[in-house]
Amino acid sequence: MSAARFTLHRLAARNSQSFVRSTQVPTPARSAVACFSTATKTLHQQSNNATARPSTSTNDPETHFGFKNVPEHMKEAMVRQVFANVATKYDIMNDVMSGGIHRLWKDHFIRTLAPTPGTKLLDVAGGTGDIAMRFLDYCKDTHGDNSAQVTVFDINPNMLEVGKERFSKTQYHSTSQVSFMEGNAENLEHIPDNTMDAYTIAFGIRNCTHVDRVLKEAHRVLKPGGRFMCLEFSKVENPVISKAYDIFSFDVIPAMGQMVANDRDSYQYLVESIRKFPPQKEFATMIKQAGFTVMGQGYEDLTFGVAAIHSGWKL
Ligand SMILES: C[S@@+](CC[C@H](N)C(=O)[O-])C[C@H]1O[C@@H](n2cnc3c(N)ncnc32)[C@H](O)[C@@H]1O
Structure with missing residues (x-):
């Protein structure tokens, strides 16, 4: 060696x-x-x-x-x-960190998915179950449906444990509507081909090493007609807002980190990781390259592009 x-x-x-x-x-x-x-x-x-x-x-x-x-x-x-x-x-x-705005984005994300009764969802990088909870609540509140199912899939057992604990205090506890699975988004080896109606990934894909492998696996596990949806930090295109966002990101956020937590580095890392993720059009192209069909430009900007929802269909 x-x-x-x-x-x-x-x-x-x-x-x-x-x-x-x-x-x-x-x-x-x-x-x-x-x-x-x-x-x-x-x-x-x-x-x-x-x-x-x-x-x-x-x-x-x-x-x-x-x-x-x-x-x-x-x-x-x-x-x-x-x-x-x-x-x-x-x-x-x-x-x-978001001043609560992530809640509005996630609510909108699930409304855009608009699951129908009985939808089987795989929520990848599902963490503590924020998306899964909203999905089940939407199905219950909109359709009176208690047959929808979600699998919260994540690489990190600690995040899943927090999710399990959270669900244990809800009406979904001890129902078959929610399950948890540990694994890497790049290899969904325990999930058979063509078995999911929908696949979601929220603020998770930028952490993955090979985004192309994640997209390929998403395509494999979805049924024909199934929908892929991704919520992720993205690129602000408006030059004026982009400048303000850059100042906020690179000056204010790390400085806040220094003041609040005596650590500038972690906040610097956060803004850097967001900037490394491909901009909307490039990511939409990657989604198409994985085999998905996208409608229009394939994404919707949220809060001037601070985040974006990407969507594709397996046809
Ligand atoms: C920012 S959290 C998002 C959690 C949740 N989706 C949400 O929106 O609140 C990112 C999650 O991605 C998970 N993650 C990172 N890399 C992963 C991978 N390769 N495969 C599966 N999950 C991964 C992390 O463990 C973490 O739970």
Whole structure:
């Protein structure tokens, strides 16, 4: 084994040790913001180390983690570590960081999906079940339907645990309407071909290493006529609003992180990871390349393009 490759193996091993440590539940006194910040600071240090020793092997390509390049095989563990750390505070964190706007986006996302009675949904990167809960509520409130089913699928057991706990306090507890499955969006190996009416992924796909593989798997598991829908941070096109959004993102958010959590780095990482995701048109092209048929331009901007809903049909 070459010295460079040995170093990368040691980095990967250190990552997995950090991941084990990270599964400890943060003390209640720590805010969600501080929790996220600590995880991300560690990851920044690790990714800095990783980029200082570039891969020498063509079998070990690089990908991005924020604006930094890391060996592809390390990204999954790094993303896992972030979400393992934030799991118990994830829902509060969403409200803190978006000022509650994520709730409006998610409500609109489910209204756009407009599931019919009996819909079978796979919610990938489903985390704590925010989309799943809205889906079941929509089916019940709109159609009086209690035959719709959702599988919350996520790579992170900590996030799924929070979701299970949350559902255990609802009317959906001990019904067959919700189930949880752990796995990687890039390989839905336990889900047979042509079995889902709908596939959703909200704020999850930008964390995946190979977006093309995620889309291919989505296409495989959907029934003919099934619908793919993605809610993700996107690109603000209006130059005036884009400038204001950039200032808010790169100056205000990290500064807020510094003030609130004594950690600028994690907020810097957040805005960087959002900027690394392909803009609307490029992502719509990727969705088409995966075999989906899109209507019109294939997406809808939310809040000037801060987020966007992409949609495609398996025909
Ligand atoms: C920002 S959270 C979004 C959770 C939820 N969809 C929501 O909108 O509240 C991103 C989720 O993606 C999950 N995730 C990241 N990479 C993944 C992958 N490769 N496969 C499946 N889930 C993944 C994380 O564990 C995390 O729960």
